[in-house]
Amino acid sequence: MIRTVVGTDLPSPNATILRMGGLAPLSSCEADILRDLPRQARIHPAQTELCREQQVQPPLVLLSGWACCQRILGDGRRQILRFVLPGDAIGSLAQPVLPASSTTVALTQVVVADARPLLRPSDAAGAPWAGLTKAIAMMSHVDEIILRDQVVRLGRQTAYERLIHLILELHGRLQAIDMIDGNSFSVPLTQDILADALGLSVVHINRTLQQVRRDRLLDMRGGRITIHQMDAMRRVADWVGSIAA
């Protein structure tokens, strides 16, 4: 069921403003465009397909909730390519008229907004918004870095390294949108989702979570990750820097 958000229930544009503003300085007019996005927002339940691979559809911005880009093989095996967090685009803002490069599915209930207002010109002469244009280019660049990190994780890292590297990635990305609380943050990640993101079996994920807990690097329980030893985690995972900005 799709619901249009109305009246006082308008979702916050804060994640989007933090995300885009973290990628490039925005003018107050540009920030106002982002502030107005929730007026056209829609709520979708978990499991909704928000965008389908190879189809052309207007890009969206995720205002709240989590989604993922994924591909499912003929026999049902799933590879999650990357997580989509609040403030991220669904579909490409940089290439809005090209077919989508992957299918995006909601992992939780999500609120999404039509992203086309970001692509409209700033004046009658058709000039683009300078800050938004740069932020959109940066967003594509960061998406590519995230994808490269995923290739290295899946291709060369051990289960232990993969899990820690992914958690460092999520920590950095959530920090950029102010969704970290001290040294912990909430994640809607089940063992199944982690297994499909990291190319591991559910049992292997379970074992690896117990290993990182035993080694006192981090804890994951009740939908919450608590980081105990950030520096040690960075060393283990060959972490080269925050990709959030």
Next chain:
Amino acid sequence: MPKFFFDIIDGDLIVDDVGTDLPDFSAAKNQAVSVLPDIARDELPGGDERVFQVTIRDEGGKPVFKATMSLCCRLLD
């Protein structure tokens, strides 16, 4: 879905105190068998004699299945 516990030996014994929800025993068995080469890939190389073993316990704690995978290396003259 029933919960199964997978105790894994890869040098150390890691007792599973969390468990994994799976549709049935057959799915649990498939998980147990497929996790062994995955763990071996991460843990090798690490010695000439390695044994990787997984034991499945049911919800009552009773062991119901065991699978073992071993590596033996030998220098040839």
